Amino acid sequence: MSAPSNPVPKIRIRNLCKRFGSNVVLDGVDLDIATGESVVVIGGSGSGKSVLLKCILGLLEPDDGIIEVDGLSAIGLGAGEREAVNRKFGMLFQSAALFDSLKVWENVAFGLIQGGRMDRIQAREIAFAKLADVGLKAEVGELWPAELSGGMKKRVGLARAIATTPEIVFFDEPTTGLDPIMSDVINDLIAKCVRELGATALSITHDMASARKISDRIAMLYKGRIVWNGPTAEIDRSGNDYVDQFIHGRAEGPIRMEVRAP
Numbered sequence: 001m002s003a004p005s006n007p008v009p010k011i012r013i014r015n016l017c018k019r020f021g022s023n024v025v026l027d028g029v030d031l032d033i034a035t036g037e038s039v040v041v042i043g044g045s046g047s048g049k050s051v052l053l054k055c056i057l058g059l060l061e062p063d064d065g066i067i068e069v070d071g072l073s074a075i076g077l078g079a080g081e082r083e084a085v086n087r088k089f090g091m092l093f094q095s096a097a098l099f100d101s102l103k104v105w106e107n108v109a110f111g112l113i114q115g116g117r118m119d120r121i122q123a124r125e126i127a128f129a130k131l132a133d134v135g136l137k138a139e140v141g142e143l144w145p146a147e148l149s150g151g152m153k154k155r156v157g158l159a160r161a162i163a164t165t166p167e168i169v170f171f172d173e174p175t176t177g178l179d180p181i182m183s184d185v186i187n188d189l190i191a192k193c194v195r196e197l198g199a200t201a202l203s204i205t206h207d208m209a210s211a212r213k214i215s216d217r218i219a220m221l222y223k224g225r226i227v228w229n230g231p232t233a234e235i236d237r238s239g240n241d242y243v244d245q246f247i248h249g250r251a252e253g254p255i256r257m258e259v260r261a262p
Contacts, residue, residue, distance in 0.1 A: 090166030
């Protein structure tokens with residue numbers, strides 16, 4: 001997963017700010033993601049990772065700052081412009097977020113049918129091909145989400161995320177709720193699918209095993225700011241106290257967890 005040189009970042013973020021009342025969640029985030037690059041944003045709960053993702057996706061409007069996709073602003077867009085930007089995106093949700101009322105193949109084909117207005121027969125063929133890409137047999141496509149294990153749901157979610165051949169894929173805590181072996185399977189599939197698509201990837205996670213495996217570069221978010229940003233291979237010698245504490249899971253260090261007394 002190496003990023004080709006391109007002077008215009010696929011995603012460019014500058015001075016991004018978002019607050020909810022007096023709670024400042026993003027406090028001047030700067031981040032570039034190159035075309036074809038896989039970047040993982042790490043950080044603890046409440047560090048602002050999910051809010052950052054929602055701002056890029058257009059689910060939240062920032063209070064200040066710049067978000068550009070392919071050099072064009074992705075903030076304050078009308079419905080048609082937002083839809084055009086979102087057509088470049090694929091998304092693997094933390095809980096897979098499958099539609100219980102649709103069969104597995106219909107979940108995978110949802111974006112093709114609803115967003116792309118594709119014929120159901122053609123969409124079904126693509127859905128089964130994507131299920132095969134994530135290691136699921138054809139008969140799984142005829143099951144209902146309630147019949148799937150947690151790991152299978154994640155793989156179906158991944159198949160749906162790549163079904164529309166997106167230019168950018170977002171991964172929201174992709175290994176949450178999975179055992180270590182299934183987590184590793186999902187990480188391998190993410191790396192494989194992103195590489196085969198030639199897509200740009202942005203992931204948010206607190207799982208360092210996942211972060212190391214699926215990324216070219218890691219950025220750490222703490223109290224709404226990027227406190228370190230560098231190649232994945234350099235994270236163990238970052239020289240940053242916040243990163244060092246986080247990746248080793250130490251209670252002692254500059255990161256203070258708010259714990260209420262009983």
